[in-house]
Every structure is written in structure tokens, then in C-alpha cells.
Amino acid sequence: MASIQTDVTTNIGIEEKNRKAVVKELTKLLADEHVLYNKTRSYHWNVEGSSFMEFHKLFEDQYTQLAEKIDEIAERVRSLGFYAEGRLKELVKLAELDEPAIPSDPVDQVANLVMDHETIIRNLRKLAKDFPEKYEDDGSGDFVIGLMQYHEKTSWMLRSYLK
Numbered sequence: 001m002a003s004i005q006t007d008v009t010t011n012i013g014i015e016e017k018n019r020k021a022v023v024k025e026l027t028k029l030l031a032d033e034h035v036l037y038n039k040t041r042s043y044h045w046n047v048e049g050s051s052f053m054e055f056h057k058l059f060e061d062q063y064t065q066l067a068e069k070i071d072e073i074a075e076r077v078r079s080l081g082f083y084a085e086g087r088l089k090e091l092v093k094l095a096e097l098d099e100p101a102i103p104s105d106p107v108d109q110v111a112n113l114v115m116d117h118e119t120i121i122r123n124l125r126k127l128a129k130d131f132p133e134k135y136e137d138d139g140s141g142d143f144v145i146g147l148m149q150y151h152e153k154t155s156w157m158l159r160s161y162l163k
């Protein structure tokens with residue numbers, strides 16, 4: 001019986017250099033999402049004031065969703081044939097988002113989170129064009145559009161607290 005030939009090379013119709021370029025951008029995104037996840041979770045812990053429970057729960061919902069998005073980004077990297085960076089030290093080096101001292105006032109917390117979501121949205125909007133146009137990766141283009149819509153909705157909800 002002939003042995004089954006296995007070819008584990010990723011052969012999905014996107015050149016390796018293009019997949020690599022997309023993965024580089026996805027890894028930076030993974031880094032920013034980690035910072036935002038961690039920040040949202042630490043705000044959940046440290047929030048104070050008469051609306052404590054509102055924000056405590058809101059931030060828990062949001063960091064839970066962010067954890068899912070992180071998972072999807074890492075698995076997108078794997079789908080493109082590369083390994084996902086999982087070391088926090090490496091991710092922190094790549095992150096664009098700042099980590100200022102953690103405020104306990106929910107208004108300061110929300111304002112900071114809005115800024116971060118918006119930074120990520122602007123980045124995603126650029127990637128949504130670059131992935132299909134520069135790297136011929138429509139799948140990743142579609143993926144970042146979905147992610148952008150999630151961040152747009154979340155930033156609207158957060159922004160609504162600041163009126």
C-alpha cells in the first residue's frame with residue numbers, strides 16, 4: 001500500500017512573503033489587543049465610585065470579548081501558516097497602546113479605553129485596505145473588517161458614558 005503523502009506546506013494561494021507581511025501586522029494587532037485586554041481587566045478590578053457595579057460588570061463583559069478576539073487573531077496567524085507570538089515580553093515591545101497609571105475614576109478609565117479602541121479602529125481601517133490590495137489576502141481583509149466593527153460598537157458604548 002502506498003503511503004499517504006503529506007505536504008504540510010501552507011498552499012492557500014497567497015505567496016509566502018505576502019502571508020508573512022500580513023502576519024507581521026496581525027502580530028502587532030495581537031500586541032495591542034493584549035494591552036487593551038489587560039487594561040480593561042485592571043479597570044474592572046480598580047474601579048471606584050457610586051456606579052462601581054455598573055462599570056465592574058461592563059469591563060468584565062468587555063475583557064471577556066477581547067479575550068475571544070485575541071484568540072481569533074492568533075488563530076488567523078496559524079491559518080496563514082505561521083506561529084502565533086504568545087510571549088508577553090515580545091508582545092509588549094510591539095504594542096502601540098500606552099499603559100498609563102491605572103485610574104480608579106470610571107470616567108478617566110472610560111476615556112482611556114475609548115482612545116485605545118479608536119487607535120485600534122484606525123489601524124484596522126488601514127489594514128482592511130492593505131491586506132487585499134497589497135498582499136492579496138481577502139480573508140484577512142474580511143477578518144479585520146469584522147474586528148473593526150466590533151471595536152466601533154464597543155467604542156460607541158464607552159463614548160456614551162462620557163456625555
Ligand SMILES: [Fe+2]
Pocket residue numbers: 044060
Ligand atoms: Fe472579576
